[in-house]
Amino acid sequence: xxxxxxxxxxxxxxxxxxxxxxxxxxxxxxxxxxxxxxxxxxxxxxxxxxxxxxxxxxxxxxxxxxxxxxxxxxxxxxxxxxxxxxxxxxxxxxxxxxxxxxxxxxxxxxxxxxxxxxxxxxxxxxxxxxxxxxxx
Amino acid sequence: xxxxxxxxxxxxxxxxxxxxxxxxxxxxxxxxxxxxxxxxxxxxxxxxxxxxxxxxxxxxxxxxxxxxxxxxxxxxxxxxxxxxxxxxxxxxxxxxxxxxxxxxxxxxxxxxxxxxxxxxxxxxxxxxxxxxxxxxxxxxxxxxxxxxxxxxxxxxxxxxxxxxxxxxxxxxxxxxxxxxxxxxxxxxxxxxxxxxxxxxxxxxxxxxxxxxxxxxxxxxxxxxxxxxxxxxxxxxxxxxxxxxxxxxxxxxxxxxxxxxxxxxxxxxxxxxxxxxxxxxxxxxxxxxxxxxxxxxxxxxxxxxxxxxxxxxxxxxxxxxxxxxxxxxxxxxxxxxxxxxxxxxxxxxxxxxxxxxxxxxxxxxxxxxxxxxxxxxxxxxxxxxxxxxxxxxxxxxxxxxxxxxxxxxxxxxxxxxxxxxxxxxxxxxxxxxxxxxxxxxxxxxxxxxxxxxxxxxxxxxxxxxxxxxxxxxxxxxxxxxxxxxxxxxxxxxxxxxxxxxxxxxxxxxxxxxxxxxxxxxxxxxxxxxxxxxxxxxxxxxxxxxxxxxxxxxxxxxxxxx
Numbered sequence: 001x002x003x004x005x006x007x008x009x010x011x012x013x014x015x016x017x018x019x020x021x022x023x024x025x026x027x028x029x030x031x032x033x034x035x036x037x038x039x040x041x042x043x044x045x046x047x048x049x050x051x052x053x054x055x056x057x058x059x060x061x062x063x064x065x066x067x068x069x070x071x072x073x074x075x076x077x078x079x080x081x082x083x084x085x086x087x088x089x090x091x092x093x094x095x096x097x098x099x100x101x102x103x104x105x106x107x108x109x110x111x112x113x114x115x116x117x118x119x120x121x122x123x124x125x126x127x128x129x130x131x132x133x134x135x136x
Numbered sequence: 137x138x139x140x141x142x143x144x145x146x147x148x149x150x151x152x153x154x155x156x157x158x159x160x161x162x163x164x165x166x167x168x169x170x171x172x173x174x175x176x177x178x179x180x181x182x183x184x185x186x187x188x189x190x191x192x193x194x195x196x197x198x199x200x201x202x203x204x205x206x207x208x209x210x211x212x213x214x215x216x217x218x219x220x221x222x223x224x225x226x227x228x229x230x231x232x233x234x235x236x237x238x239x240x241x242x243x244x245x246x247x248x249x250x251x252x253x254x255x256x257x258x259x260x261x262x263x264x265x266x267x268x269x270x271x272x273x274x275x276x277x278x279x280x281x282x283x284x285x286x287x288x289x290x291x292x293x294x295x296x297x298x299x300x301x302x303x304x305x306x307x308x309x310x311x312x313x314x315x316x317x318x319x320x321x322x323x324x325x326x327x328x329x330x331x332x333x334x335x336x337x338x339x340x341x342x343x344x345x346x347x348x349x350x351x352x353x354x355x356x357x358x359x360x361x362x363x364x365x366x367x368x369x370x371x372x373x374x375x376x377x378x379x380x381x382x383x384x385x386x387x388x389x390x391x392x393x394x395x396x397x398x399x400x401x402x403x404x405x406x407x408x409x410x411x412x413x414x415x416x417x418x419x420x421x422x423x424x425x426x427x428x429x430x431x432x433x434x435x436x437x438x439x440x441x442x443x444x445x446x447x448x449x450x451x452x453x454x455x456x457x458x459x460x461x462x463x464x465x466x467x468x469x470x471x472x473x474x475x476x477x478x479x480x481x482x483x484x485x486x487x488x489x490x491x492x493x494x495x496x497x498x499x500x501x502x503x504x505x506x507x508x509x510x511x512x513x514x515x516x517x518x519x520x521x522x523x524x525x526x527x528x529x530x531x532x533x534x535x536x537x538x539x540x541x542x543x544x545x546x547x548x549x550x551x552x553x554x555x556x557x558x559x560x561x562x563x564x565x566x567x568x569x570x571x572x573x574x575x576x577x578x579x580x581x582x583x584x585x586x587x588x589x590x591x592x593x594x595x596x597x598x599x600x601x602x603x604x605x606x607x608x609x610x611x612x613x614x615x616x617x618x619x620x621x622x623x624x625x626x627x628x629x630x631x632x633x634x635x636x637x638x639x640x641x642x643x644x645x646x647x648x649x650x651x652x653x654x655x656x657x658x659x660x661x662x663x664x665x666x667x668x669x670x671x672x673x674x675x676x677x678x679x680x681x682x683x684x685x686x687x688x689x690x691x692x693x694x695x696x
Contacts, residue, residue: 015255015271017344020385020472023585023696024592040694041344042259044267066255067511067621071270097510097618115476115509116605118596 004132008059011039011048013076016066021093021115025061028119034126045072049079052088059130062109065094074107081108089130093117137192137548147186158182175430175600176387177590178553184545192548197443201538204450205443207551209497210462214538219247219529220493221500223300223466224522227252227277228512229625231287234277238292240515244522249292249330250300250502252276252512253310258345260306260680263629272626275512276302280633280677282670285313286320295323299330300375300466300500305347307334308356309679312666315368320671329370331422331466334360335377337398337571341580343380344692347680350572352687354405356662361402362410363663365417372422374402375466381580382426383472385588388437389554391426393561394571394580396444399423400562401571403453414453418460427493428470429485435541436551438496441465444555466500467493474509478604479616482506487524494534495541501525507616514619581695633675640673648672649682656686 010026012019019041026038037055039048052060060080062073073092080088092104093113101112110129113122139147173179181188192198199205202212211217224241226249227234238249253276256268262280263272272278279285292299294317303310311332318328336353339345347353357374364373378395386394399421406412425441427434445463449455469489474482483506490503503521505513513521528534541547568574575581594600601607648669655662669679 015259015261015267015345017339017346017692018383019344019692020383020588024385024589026696027585027589028592038694038696040692042267042346042692066271067274068255068270070623095510119592120596 005033005035006059006126006130006132007035007037007055007057008061008126009037009039009048009052009055009057010061010063011043011052011076012041012063013043013045013048013072014064014066014068015042016064016068017041018065018094019063021065022061022063025063025093025119025122028123029126032123032126045075045079048076049083049085052080053083053085057088058132059089059091059126062090062092063094064092064096067095069094069096070100070103073104073109077108087133091125137186137189137194137198139186139190144186144190151185151187154183174388174433175428175591176389176433176587177594178387178389178433180550184549186545188545188549189552192552197552198542198548204458204461205446206462207439207443208539208542210442210464215494215529215535219535220498221248221298222246222522222525223248223250223500223502224518225250225252225302225468225502226513226518227254228619229273229277229621230629231277231279231284233273235288235290235292237515237518241518241522242297244519245526246522248298248300248500251288251302253301253303254278255345257306257310257676258303260309260347260676260683262633262675262677263626264633265677270626272629273621278625278629279310279313280629280675281636281673282313282316283636283673284632285310285317285670289314289317294318294321295327300333301330302333304333304336304339304343304345305353305683306676306680307332308360308662308666309670309676311360311371312663312670315667316671325368326370328368331372331375332360333375333377333424335374335398335424337401337575338377338380338395340575340690341381341394341398342384342386342584346690346692348683348687349690350575352683353690354401354572355409356683357402358406358409359661359663361406361417361420362412363661364420365412369420372420375422375424376402377424379424379426379468381584382428382470384584385472385591386584387587388428388430388433389557390561390580390583390587392437392441392444392554393558393565395423395425396441396448396558397562397565397571397574399445400448400452404570407453414449414455415457415460418449418453418455419457419462423463423465425465425467425498426470427467427489427496427498429473429489431488431492432547432550433554434489434492435496436547436554438465438467438493438498439539439547439551440555440558442497443551444558464499466502467496467498468502469493469504471504471508474504474506475602475604476509477613478610479506479509480614481604482509483520483524486521487528490524491528491532491534494528495539497539507618511618512621514617516617578693578695585696636673636675644672645669645674645678648674649678652679652682653686656682
């Protein structure tokens with residue numbers, strides 16, 4: 001059986017409309033050979049968690065540039081956990097001040113990428129940290 | 137431009153000599169790269185000369201300031217009568233905090249105000265909405281009701297200072313609050329001046345503060361244009377914006393083309409829906425551009441913008457009043473050009489971008505603060521940004537003479553080239569049936585996505601350089617103080633809002649919301665009932681919920 005491709009969801013939680021990074025990343029993931037779902041802007045954490053489970057993704061990449069990441073990112077992780085989907089890796093990016101990193105890691109965000117990161121860095125991280133899960 | 141035959145033949149002779157010399161030198165010292173281009177990847181030649189502008193007609197294409205085609209500016213006197221407006225975009229936390237920042241800016245010599253709202257306000261939600269959790273006051277000021285707004289404009293002379301408000305889907309509501317606040321202070325609507333951004337088309341294309349679908353969104357825009365034309369004559373009811381298109385990753389030409397085509401869409405809607413004569417409202421249309429990091433490309437973009445708009449208004453819409461032909465615009469330096477790495481470098485980037493805007497002839501300018509790539513700007517960072525404009529105005533001599541780069545072989549040739557490429561886009565969008573149709577097809581969105589992706593790849597491969605990011609990188613970063621918005625702002629704002637809800641006359645609120653609903657259903661202008669509703673302390677979301685109910689809600693299709 002051929003190895004399943006990594007399935008990723010790029011998601012924009014909250015009311016923030018700065019979607020340049022999210023859309024560039026969605027394209028880059030597609031070019032890297034992943035299966036990509038992009039949610040578009042203005043998703044609630046509950047919507048993101050529900051579609052991540054429904055779409056059976058391996059990774060959720062959250063992007064937020066409004067400053068609301070401190071509330072929104074941990075919320076997505078805990079909703080996934082609540083629904084027994086804590087095998088889905090969650091990473092984040094956007095305008096995230098250094099002093100917030102530890103809190104986000106503690107909340108279960110596996111990696112944070114801020115402006116200046118190359119696309120290849122992110123793709124390499126995904127390839128070495130995310131394995132397609134065979135689910136029943 | 138006309139050159140005597142002898143000049144052209146002398147030029148071509150000298151050019152051959154120069155080309156020989158270039159070949160000789162390049163064979164020994166090769167160029168650093170094979171292709172040189174602007175930040176938008178528009179290819180630039182090594183040298184420009186008479187040949188590059190020989191087809192220009194002085195009267196038709198260049199002319200004088202204050203004369204068609206306004207390439208050289210709208211005002212005959214340039215900046216000598218007054219400088220551009222120093223207008224710093226600001227808003228953070230509560231209305232009281234923002235009001236404090238405004239007073240500080242006015243004390244420091246700012247000449248106009250500009251309001252940044254937080255995301256719930258921008259999207260038409262109240263602070264206590266579940267969708268607004270975590271966002272209150274984070275990237276602008278939180279406004280729920282007129283009570284907040286009165287605090288925002290406390291002590292501001294509304295008949296002297298013009299105020300710009302970056303607000304789009306709920307533009308009718310926030311403008312109604314401004315009008316109501318003026319009336320409460322005893323200032324007639326004919327005396328207030330300012331701008332609401334109120335450009336919904338670019339929201340679908342780029343900025344993504346969304347509420348209703350494109351067609352009814354444009355209808356609300358036309359309501360404000362009509363109301364302003366009749367009752368608030370000093371107000372700019374739309375600021376047709378390229379800024380956000382550029383920040384979303386477009387090229388300079390795309391910014392120019394999509395913005396101007398958006399403007400044309402509004403002109404057509406107001407003429408068709410409201411039956412106004414073009415000259416009744418066109419003089420109050422204003423524009424808003426980005427000043428990005430590629431110095432000459434930006435200057436040429438602004439010059440081309442004036443010339444194209446003048447042609448569009450005169451030839452396509454048959455406007456007769458020369459004020460309808462003028463393109464007046466505000467400029468903001470490019471947020472997306474700033475870097476979190478080595479943030480003090482941002483002062484230099486902003487200064488050159490501001491200089492380009494002045495050489496391009498802007499009427500109003502915001503300069504970004506060095507920390508804006510990380511957070512809302514601190515007092516100190518804002519002061520440096522404002523001083524940057526004041527140094528350009530008072531010290532550099534850039535404002536001494538009008539359009540000082542006119543006649544440069546390069547500047548005129550690049551201006552022409554950008555204009556031609558803009559017309560190609562405008563024609564293409566016309567063929568699609570206009571901008572609303574093009575947006576529904578995803579055309580401008582995907583053109584921008586292509587450009588943004590290409591640029592990111594060019595950065596990753598070091599084909600384009602961002603200093604401190606992919607070249608001249610330092611290991612040790614010097615930290616700068618960051619402004620943080622306390623999460624307590626949200627609690628306090630929710631408490632304020634519920635206090636307003638308790639004390640107001642809820643029957644009056646319901647009646648005025650019904651009036652708005654009826655106006656929407658009958659296709660009447662919503663502005664009079666909006667002003668009534670905000671005076672009765674209806675909230676931003678309560679009014680926007682009416683729009684959502686009647687016109688439907690629009691969801692971002694997530695194109696990439």
